[in-house]
Amino acid sequence: MTNPAVTTRRGTNRLMLAALIGSLPGCSLLPDALPAVEAGPNRFRETESGTPVRWPDPNWWRGYGSVELERLMRRMASENLDLAAAAARVRQADASTRIAGSALLPLVTAGGSAQRSRSGAGNRAVTQYSADLAASYEVDFWGRNRSTAESARLTAVARRFDLGTALITAEASVANTYFTILEAREALRIQQQNLQAAERVLTVIRQQVAAGTATGLDLAQQETVVAQQQAAVPPLRQTVSENLAALAVLVGLAPSQLEVVAEGFEGLDVPSPAPGLPSELLARRPDVLSAEADLAAARANVVAARAALFPSLNLSAQGGFQSLLLGTLLRPEAQFYSLVASLAQTVFDGGALRGQVELARAQQEELLVAYRQAILSALSDVESALAALRETTEQERLLREAESRAARAYNIAEAQLRGGIINLITLLNTQTTLFSARRNLSNARLSRFQASVGLFRALGGGWGAGAPTVVSEVAR
Numbered sequence: 001m002t003n004p005a006v007t008t009r010r011g012t013n014r015l016m017l018a019a020l021i022g023s024l025p026g027c028s029l030l031p032d033a034l035p036a037v038e039a040g041p042n043r044f045r046e047t048e049s050g051t052p053v054r055w056p057d058p059n060w061w062r063g064y065g066s067v068e069l070e071r072l073m074r075r076m077a078s079e080n081l082d083l084a085a086a087a088a089r090v091r092q093a094d095a096s097t098r099i100a101g102s103a104l105l106p107l108v109t110a111g112g113s114a115q116r117s118r119s120g121a122g123n124r125a126v127t128q129y130s131a132d133l134a135a136s137y138e139v140d141f142w143g144r145n146r147s148t149a150e151s152a153r154l155t156a157v158a159r160r161f162d163l164g165t166a167l168i169t170a171e172a173s174v175a176n177t178y179f180t181i182l183e184a185r186e187a188l189r190i191q192q193q194n195l196q197a198a199e200r201v202l203t204v205i206r207q208q209v210a211a212g213t214a215t216g217l218d219l220a221q222q223e224t225v226v227a228q229q230q231a232a233v234p235p236l237r238q239t240v241s242e243n244l245a246a247l248a249v250l251v252g253l254a255p256s257q258l259e260v261v262a263e264g265f266e267g268l269d270v271p272s273p274a275p276g277l278p279s280e281l282l283a284r285r286p287d288v289l290s291a292e293a294d295l296a297a298a299r300a301n302v303v304a305a306r307a308a309l310f311p312s313l314n315l316s317a318q319g320g321f322q323s324l325l326l327g328t329l330l331r332p333e334a335q336f337y338s339l340v341a342s343l344a345q346t347v348f349d350g351g352a353l354r355g356q357v358e359l360a361r362a363q364q365e366e367l368l369v370a371y372r373q374a375i376l377s378a379l380s381d382v383e384s385a386l387a388a389l390r391e392t393t394e395q396e397r398l399l400r401e402a403e404s405r406a407a408r409a410y411n412i413a414e415a416q417l418r419g420g421i422i423n424l425i426t427l428l429n430t431q432t433t434l435f436s437a438r439r440n441l442s443n444a445r446l447s448r449f450q451a452s453v454g455l456f457r458a459l460g461g462g463w464g465a466g467a468p469t470v471v472s473e474v475a476r
Contacts (some may be wrong), residue, residue, distance in 0.1 A: 029297040032364065041278055041379070046386035053276040055284070058462030061175055062447075063271030067261050069178055073252055076174050077167075079252025083123035086159075086166040093156035100152035106137040132320025139315060144307030151300035158293035164286030167346055168461035170250060177247045178260070179431045184239040186264040190438045191236060195229040197410070197434075200318075201228050201427060218424045224429065265445055270452050272389065275382055275459055282375060284460035287449040291367070291374040298364040305360040308353050311345040381458035388451040396444040399437065406430070406437040 043049075061073055077083070091152045112131040118124065140146055202222045208214035248258040275281060282288050319337035346353060413430040 003184040005439040018193045031098075031303055032361065044275055044278060044379075044382055044386065046383050046390070047275060051274050054272075054274045055276065055280075056273050056456050056459050056462055060271070060273070060456045060462060061171065062177075065267065065269050066178075066262065068260065069175065072174050072247070072353065074176060075251045075253075076170055080250060081252060082166050083163070084169055086163040090156070090159045090163055090214050092151070093159040097149070097152040097156045100145075101149040103138065104140065108133070108135045110134075114214065122188050128322065130320060130322040132318055132322075134316070134318040136314060136316040141313060142302045142307035144310075144312075147300045147304035147307065151297045151304065154293050154297035154300065158280065158290045158297065161286040161290035161293060164461075165290065167465075168286065168457055171461060172249065172453050172457040175264055176289060176450050177243050177250065179265075179446055179449045179453070181240055181243045181247065181260055182262055182264055184236055184243065185262075185444055186445075187439060187442045188233065188236040188240065189264070190230065190442055191232050194435045194438065195226070195233070197414075197431065198222070198226045198229045201224040201414065201417070201431065204414075205424065208420075213420060214424065221424065221428065225428065229369060229435070237402050245475060268449075270393075270448055272452065273455060273459055275386075278379055281378060281382060282377070284463045285378045286372075286463055288371075288378050289376045291371040293370045294362070295367045302357070302364055305353075305357040309346075310344050310355065314342045314344070316340045316342075329402045333427060378458070382455070385451065385455035385458040389448070389455050392448040392451045396441070396448050399441040399444045403434075403441045406434040410434040 110133050114129050116127045205219050205222045209219050245255040249254040317339050321334045323334040410430045413427045417427045
């Protein structure tokens with residue numbers, strides 16, 4: 001027969017629990033509905049219709065045909081310190097995930113003790129032995145622990161995408177710095193050619209001054225040209241040294257340990273990838289995927305903060321053996337156990353828990369803005385990179401023609417100066433035009449190579465289109 005007193009107590013407990021929950025503010029434990037992100041364009045403005053899609057592969061830099069660049073990329077992948085730090089952050093996030101997930105499981109501890117004491121009256125020493133096993137568990141009624149664990153898991157996903165972003169950034173930095181070194185060395189070679197041409201003309205002017213067919217002014221003007229060409233050499237050597245030092249850091253070496261053998265762009269190609277749909281780009285860019293994962297983690301944090309407003313139920317149990325004699329420790333009469341269920345609810349905290357909910361919501365709003373910004377930046381990067389590669393390619397073609405014509409004009413002018421047909425002013429003009437055309441062509445070639453690197457980076461490097469979209473994963 002049921003004890004009426006027990007029935008009464010149970011009914012009272014249910015009423016108290018219902019009243020306690022009813023006193024809480026109305027809270028839904030479902031994630032907030034996020035505003036829809038506007039659908040992007042169905043194609044890139046800078047791509048021509050009918051262009052076959054060529055997404056970058058993981059080893060996109062091999063398209064340049066540089067064995068030395070391949071060697072530098074391999075070393076960077078294993079020795080770059082930014083990548084090592086990003087990998088450590090991934091391991092930290094994985095550890096945090098395990099820590100957060102442990103709250104979903106019971107906590108079990110075991111212990112044993114031997115205690116010796118002496119009473120005051122009979123001055124008798126007593127030894128007591130015990131061994132026990134204890135377990136405690138928080139019943140996750142409202143999903144707080146589950147949401148906290150999910151947030152930690154999604155944060156770990158975001159850190160993996162951050163590692164991908166760091167990898168693509170490091171690859172692009174190595175390629176750009178390497179090409180800058182090549183251009184500086186080629187510019188140095190061009191400058192040496194310019195200096196030699198200016199010195200040849202200076203020799204002719206001196207001969208003409210000696211013969212009385214040129215003036216001291218002509219000689220001073222050409223000596224100025226020679227001095228200017230000499231002064232342009234040190235900055236180029238400085239550029240080579242600075243970029244060698246920067247490249248050494250990227251591949252994890254001291255500057256004195258790095259050797260770059262190549263001297264110019266001869267034999268190198270400029271690969272040209274072509275993007276597909278903008279929606280495919282967003283599944284390739286690890287920075288977009290990282291922002292998406294951070295947003296999903298923030299949604300889980302909002303749920304956890306709301307759940308903290310509700311009561312928490314903890315169950316604990318302890319059992320074991322306790323005896324005055326070690327030999328009788330495991331006998332049935334030495335057993336003991338206890339079972340405890342406790343319900344706790346915050347009554348007054350000065351608004352701290354509600355503040356945590358508002359904080360989590362505001363963080364979610366910030367990350368939603370960051371996610372939208374990442375999408376727009378990704379689309380903008382590709383459009384800008386496509387335009388840059390197209391225009392720098394055309395610029396290099398035009399400057400190559402200009403350099404060829406300037407060289408032909410200079411050769412004619414130098415020959416005519418030797419024959420006394422033209423004056424020095426005409427030669428100086430053609431000389432200045434040639435020197436400028438050579439430097440402009442060298443700069444344009446570097447711009448084209450770096451524009452192609454920028455396009456590879458904008459397209460997400462070697463990241464595939466099959467990367468998971470964690471927001472839709474959470475929605476399921």
